[in-house]
Amino acid sequence: MFAPDGTVGTVTSGDWLVRRIVGVDEAARRVVFTAAGREPGSDLSVQELCSVSLDGGEITTITSDGLDHDPRPSRSGRYFVDVTSRVDVPAVSVLRDATGEVGQELERADASALYAAGWSPPERVVVKAADGVTDISCAVYRPRDFDPAAAYPVLDEIYPGPQVSTTPVRFPLSGGPLTAERHAAAFAALGFVVVAVDARGTAMRERTFRNHARLGGDGDFVDDHVAAIRQLARTRPWMDLDRVGIYGHSGGGYASTRCLLQAPGFYKVAVSSAGDHDDRI
Numbered sequence: 246m247f248a249p250d251g252t253v254g255t256v257t258s259g260d261w262l263v264r265r266i267v268g269v270d271e272a273a274r275r276v277v278f279t280a281a282g283r284e285p286g287s288d289l290s291v292q293e294l295c296s297v298s299l300d301g302g303e304i305t306t307i308t309s310d311g312l313d314h315d316p317r318p319s320r321s322g323r324y325f326v327d328v329t330s331r332v333d334v335p336a337v338s339v340l341r342d343a344t345g346e347v348g349q350e351l352e353r354a355d356a357s358a359l360y361a362a363g364w365s366p367p368e369r370v371v372v373k374a375a376d377g378v379t380d381i382s383c384a385v386y387r388p389r390d391f392d393p394a395a396a397y398p399v400l401d402e403i404y405p406g407p408q409v410s411t412t413p414v415r416f417p418l419s420g421g422p423l424t425a426e427r428h429a430a431a432f433a434a435l436g437f438v439v440v441a442v443d444a445r446g447t448a449m450r451e452r453t454f455r456n457h458a459r460l461g462g463d464g465d466f467v468d469d470h471v472a473a474i475r476q477l478a479r480t481r482p483w484m485d486l487d488r489v490g491i492y493g494h495s496g497g498g499y500a501s502t503r504c505l506l507q508a509p510g511f512y513k514v515a516v517s518s519a520g521d522h523d524d525r526i
Contacts, residue, residue: 256301259283262451264292267316267325270343274299277307277325277345279314281449287311288369290382290414290449294327294345307345313414316341326351330415332384333366356416363389364430367441369412372476374445375468379454383473384412385481386429386439398488400437401474401512402429403504404497405466406447407458413441428492438484440477444469466500467507474511492516 256276257263261283269276276299279292283304287293292314294307308314312334318325323343330336335354339347367384374381388397404411417430429439443449444466445457457465470491478484491512493501498517505515 254301256297256299257304262289262449264449265316267294268318268322268343269299270322271299275344277316277343279316280304284309288371288382288414289380290410290412290443291331294341296345315415324348332369332413332416335416354416359417363434364417365391366416367413367429367439369414370477372473375465375472376445379445381445381469381473382410382412382443383477384429384441385477386433386441388436388438389434391483393483395483396485397436397438397483398490399474399478399484399486400432400439401470401489401491401504402432402439402441402497403466403470403491403493403500404447404495405444405458405500406496407455408448410443410447410449411441412443438481440474442470442473444473464503464507467504470504471508471511486511488513490514490516492518494518495521 262281264279264281267277267279275296277294277296280295281292282289283293283295291311293309294314294316295304296307297304312329312331315328315330316325317328325341326338327341328336328338335356337353338351340349340351341347365387367386370383370385371380372383373379402411429441432439445454446466448455474489475486478486489512491501491504492515498519499521501515502517505512
């Protein structure tokens with residue numbers, strides 16, 4: 246941030262991410278922003294609201310509810326609409342002032358018809374990447390009329406980044422980046438366990454994580470997907486790892502084919518929709 250004398254200084258630090266600047270109060274010399282992964286054990290993709298002085302110092306935590314906060318500032322900067330959601334919690338919109346204080350609730354989404362139609366939210370899970378160290382997020386969609394005593398074929402929906410993440414953080418249609426929810430729920434309704442994995446190289450994480458993007462050509466995402474699905478199946482015996490398929494569109498089309506070629510003993514079939522199979526172009 247710019248100090249009054251025109252110099253540039255650091256106002257935050259630590260092993261977590263600043264995701265968005267919500268607003269800057271120059272008179273009060275304070276900035277409201279969203280942070281991810283700041284609290285120990287918190288979801289690395291969920292944004293909480295915080296504020297800090299432009300001169301640095303202690304960070305004030307405005308929200309710590311485990312919900313993803315999607316702020317929409319007004320033009321004046323005096324207020325912003327905070328649309329909160331989570332993959333299993335429908336959106337609630339509240340009006341906050343420039344400090345983050347809630348003025349009033351504006352709207353609460355009604356998802357009763359969605360649940361009545363048989364939909365159920367995916368399960369968000371954190372596992373280790375193939376390196377055994379890096380945390381990666383997954384989403385597991387269970388089949389319609391799920392029976393824990395049965396064994397279900399597994400579909401891996403893949404998009405390897407680097408500009409988006411695949412695992413949904415927010416409730417369906419609550420906004421956010423491209424996710425697997427467009428297809429995953431439909432395939433789950435057909436009797437598949439669908440898995441989405443934000444492997445190394447996908448978005449919304451630190452630079453070292455994103456440096457594993459598919460453009461590097463090392464195919465780290467393939468090993469991460471295989472490692473993630475194997476870890477998930479250890480505590481979910483209804484995932485049949487003898488019947489694992491993978492599909493993707495565009496960059497996901499490239500990735501699904503690469504997974505089949507690089508891990509043929511794991512994936513039995515791949516479908517590539519509109520695959521851009523040569524990243525050199």
